[in-house]
Amino acid sequence: MKKKLRFNSSVIHGGQSPDLAYGAVMPPIYQTSTYAQKAPGDHKGYEYSRTHNPTRTALEKSLAEIEEGSYGFAFSSGLSAIDAIMKLFTPGDEIISTNDLYGGSFRLFNKIFKKFGYKFHFVDMQNVENIFNLITEKTKLIWIETPTNPMMNIIDIKSVVKYAKERKILVAVDNTFSSPFLQQPLLLGADIVMHSATKYLSGHSDVILGAIVVNDLNLSEKLAFIQNASGAVPGPMDSYLTLRGIKTLHVRMQRHCENARAIAEFLSSHSAIKKVYWPGFKSHPNHEIAKSQMKDFGAMISFIPQDLSYKTALKVIKKLKIFTLAESLGGVESLVGHPASMTHASIPKRDREIVGVIDSLVRFSVGIEDLEDLVEDIDQALK
Ligand SMILES: *Cc1c(COP(=O)(O)O)cnc(C)c1O
Numbered sequence: 001m002k003k004k005l006r007f008n009s010s011v012i013h014g015g016q017s018p019d020l021a022y023g024a025v026m027p028p029i030y031q032t033s034t035y036a037q038k039a040p041g042d043h044k045g046y047e048y049s050r051t052h053n054p055t056r057t058a059l060e061k062s063l064a065e066i067e068e069g070s071y072g073f074a075f076s077s078g079l080s081a082i083d084a085i086m087k088l089f090t091p092g093d094e095i096i097s098t099n100d101l102y103g104g105s106f107r108l109f110n111k112i113f114k115k116f117g118y119k120f121h122f123v124d125m126q127n128v129e130n131i132f133n134l135i136t137e138k139t140k141l142i143w144i145e146t147p148t149n150p151m152m153n154i155i156d157i158k159s160v161v162k163y164a165k166e167r168k169i170l171v172a173v174d175n176t177f178s179s180p181f182l183q184q185p186l187l188l189g190a191d192i193v194m195h196s197a198t199k200y201l202s203g204h205s206d207v208i209l210g211a212i213v214v215n216d217l218n219l220s221e222k223l224a225f226i227q228n229a230s231g232a233v234p235g236p237m238d239s240y241l242t243l244r245g246i247k248t249l250h251v252r253m254q255r256h257c258e259n260a261r262a263i264a265e266f267l268s269s270h271s272a273i274k275k276v277y278w279p280g281f282k283s284h285p286n287h288e289i290a291k292s293q294m295k296d297f298g299a300m301i302s303f304i305p306q307d308l309s310y311k312t313a314l315k316v317i318k319k320l321k322i323f324t325l326a327e328s329l330g331g332v333e334s335l336v337g338h339p340a341s342m343t344h345a346s347i348p349k350r351d352r353e354i355v356g357v358i359d360s361l362v363r364f365s366v367g368i369e370d371l372e373d374l375v376e377d378i379d380q381a382l383k
Contacts, residue, residue, distance in 0.1 A: 005065070007066070007180070007181065007250060008250045010062075010065045010066055011062075011066055011181075011246050011247055011248075011249045011250055012247050014061065014062040014064075014065030014066055014246075015057075015058055015059075015060070015061020015062040015063075015064065015065055015072075016058050016061070016062065016243075026244075027054070027055055027058040027240065027243060028054070028055065029055050029236045029237055029240045030049075030053055030054045030055045030236050031235075031236050031237065032049060032053075032236075033048065033049045034047070034048055034049065035047055035048070049233075049236070050228060050231050050233055051228045053233075053236050053239070055236040055239045055240050055243075056074050056233065056234065056236065056239040058239070058243060059072075059074050059234075059239040059240075059242055059243045060072035060073055060074050062243055062246055063195075063197075063201075063211045063213055063246075064213050066180045066246065066249070067175075067180045067184055067185075067186055067193050067213040068180075068184050068186055068187050069186045069193065069213035069214055069215050070214070070215045070216075070217075070220065071213065071214050071215070071217075071219075071220035071223070071224075072211065072212070072213045073211065073212040073213070073220075073223050073224070073227055074197075074209060074210070074211055074233065074234050074239055074242070075209070075210035075211065075212070075227065075232050075233065075234065076208070076209070076210065076232045076233055076234050076238075077196070077198065077208045077209065077210045077232070078104075078176065078194070078195065078196025078197070078198055078199075078208075078209075078210040078211075079104050079105070079108055079196075079210065080210055080230075080232035081194050081195070081196075081210030081211060081212050082105055082108055082174075082194060082210070083108060083112075083230070083232065084212065084223060084226045084227060084230065084232065085141075085172060085192060085194060085212065085223075086108070086109075086113050086118070087226045087230065088141075088170075088219075088222055088223070088226070089118060089140050089141065090117075091116055091117025091118065092117055092118075092119070092138060093118055093119070093138060093139075093140040093141075094118075094119045094120075094121065094134075094136060094138040094139045094140065095109070095118060095119070095120050095121070095139075095140065095141045095142075095143060096120075096121045096123060096131055096134050096135070096139060096141070096142050096143065097109060097120055097121065097122050097123075097142075097143040098122070098123070098124075098125050098143065098144060098145045098146075098148055098155065099122040099123055099124050099125075099354075099355055100124070100145075100148035100149070100151050100153055100355040100356070100357075101122065101143075101145055101148070101149070102145060102149050102174065102176075102196075102343070103343045103344045103345065103346045103347055104343075104346070105143075105145070105174065106122075106346065106347055107346045119138070121134045124153075124355070125144065125146075125153075125155040125160070126153050126154070126155065126285065126286060128155075128156060128159045128160055128163065131160065131163070132163060135167065135169070139167070139169050140169060140170060141169065141170045141171075141172060142160055142164050142169055142170070142171045142172070143172050143174070144157060144160060144171065144172065144173045144174070144185075144190075145173070145174040145176075145177070146173070146177075146178070146183075146293075147177050147178070147279055147290070147298060147300065149177060149300070149339075149343070150277070150300070150302045150337075150339040150343070150344070150357060150361065150363045151277055151302065151355060151356045151357070152277040152278055152279050152284075152298075152300060152301070152302060153285075153286060154279050154284075154286035154287075154289045154290045154293075154294075155286075155289075156286075156289045156293070157171075157173060157183075157185055157188040157189070157190060157293055158188050158189060158293065161188060161189035161190055162189070165189065170191045170192065171189070171190045171191050171192070172190065172191065172192035172193070172194060173185035173190045173192070173193050173194070174194050174195075174196075175193050175194065175195055176194075176195050176196045176199050176200070176330070177199075177200075177298055177300055177329075178294060178298060179195075179199075179200040179201060179249060179253055179330075180193075180249075181200075181249055181250055181253040181295065182253065182257075182294045182295045182296055182297075182298060183293055183294045183295070186213065186214075186215055188293060191214065191215070191216065191219065192212060192213075192214050192219070193212070193213045193214075194210070194211065194212050195210065195211040195212075196209075196210060197209040197210060197211045197242050197245075198210075198328065198330070199328065199329050199330030199331075200249065200252070200253065200256075200330035201242060201245060201246055201249065201330075202241055202242045202245035202246075203245040203246075203248065203249065203252050203330060203331060203332060204241075204245055204331055204332055205328060205330075205331035205332075205333065206241060207238045207241045207242055207245075208238070209234045209238050209239070209241075209242050210232075210234075252332065252368055253296075253299075254296075255368040256298075256299035256366060256367070256368055257296040257297065257298065257299055258371070259299065259366045259367070259368065259369075259371050259374060260278070260280075260297070260298065260299035260300070260301055260364075260366040261280055261296075261297070262371050262375070263301060263364065263366055263371075263374060263375065263378065264276055264278040264280060264281065264301050266375055266378065266379075267301065267303050267378070268281070270382060271306070272305060272306050272382045273303055273304070273305060273306060273382070274303075274304050274305060274306045274307075274308060275303060275304050276301060276302075276303045277301065277302040277303065277356075278297060278300075278301045278302075279294075279297045279298070280296075280297030299330075299365065299366040299367075300329060300363065300364070300365055300366075301363070301364045301366060302339070302361055302362065302363045302364070303361075303362055303364075304358065304360045304361055304362070305360055305362075308358070308360050309360055310359040310360050312360065313338065313359070313360040313361070313362050314338070316362060316381050316382060317336055317338060317362060319380065319381035320336055320377055320378070320381045321377055321380075321381075322334055322369060322373055322374060322377040323335060323336040323364065323374075323377060323378070323381075324336070325337070325338075327342055327343060328365070329365035330365060331365070331367065332367050332368050333367045333369070334364065334365065334366055334367035334369060334374055335364070335365040335367070336362060336363070336364055336365075337362075337363045337364075337365070338361075338362060338363070339352075339357050339361055339363050340352065340357055340358065340359045340361060341359075343363075344357050
């Protein structure tokens with residue numbers, strides 16, 4: 001049996017071995033749609049690239065290893081991965097989801113799957129009791145995102161799992177914000193872990209890709225069927241880029257977290273800032289849970305200016321030079337976003353303000369540049 005690798009080794013070697021054809025150390029980019037067969041059905045395991053492609057297989061094995069799961073699946077985007085998970089269910093099924101949710105997931109649930117007869121409930125999962133009150137015999141899935149976006153609330157994965165297991169309800173975790181470097185939901189008992197690999201996994205803002213990892217054979221067969229039948233697969237080039245990104249996940253995440261910690265502290269001591277949302281603060285309401293289920297506190301920070309005005313928030317965003325105003329997160333470069341008008345624009349104003357996404361909220365994705373440059377940039381913008 002192959003020796004099980006520790007995390008920092010598995011990101012580099014997980015699922016990969018020198019290429020059988022020429023010994024290429026890096027997985028080749030098999031840019032092909034089809035594969036020669038000796039006789040009908042007599043092939044080397046690959047017949048058509050929607051079903052399988054060797055570059056994608058290498059990525060899928062790597063994804064499974066770094067999430068400590070048995071089966072990995074790559075999709076053409078994070079949302080198409082969520083779409084595939086939703087197709088495990090049928091009309092009438094009920095799904096309980098975090099209320100403070102990635103805007104695109106909310107849109108997919110509410111504007112697409114609701115129409116097909118699915119019933120969604122959106123609740124504040126910081127208090128796990130809120131979930132229990134909504135359970136019926138039709139509840140099939142609990143959808144967790146932690147830390148949440150953009151309020152950085154933390155949900156206690158283990159507590160949700162314990163309750164769900166007793167009732168045979170599946171638990172899925174969108175692990176995009178943490179990456180498996182910080183948090184491995186399958187080890188906490190979740191059934192499904194999902195990623196927008198567009199973010200930290202690929203890490204360089206140059207690819208759109210989604211991932212799912214599970215342990216259960218039956219679940220994996222259903223997902224493989226959906227992946228092939230619906231066909232939202234990534235190409236070999238994007239699979240390769242994601243594999244390349246994963247090889248430095250551990251060193252990037254260390255620096256992301258280091259920089260974020262210093263910036264969160266800088267912001268919270270700044271007189272122009274009213275409130276900073278980052279789970280690493282002892283005063284954060286879910287700090288203890290974050291400490292117990294995450295290795296560090298991540299590199300996403302949200303804040304509001306002292307005067308709570310949209311105008312001030314906009315001014316700060318405009319004055320920043322290194323932090324680029326853009327959608328997305330998790331790349332090596334620092335980005336700034338305005339959730340109310342960008343990532344969360346698809347959520348009605350009243351709904352988003354209930355969870356705290358007010359017009360003056362600003363979100364940072366802290367990159368891995370020199371900390372001093374980042375702090376100086378923020379300082380001049382706040383002045
Ligand atoms: C970006 C994102 C998604 C969607 O992923 P895409 O790759 O953009 O389709 C889902 N969940 C979270 C938390 C995200 O940040």
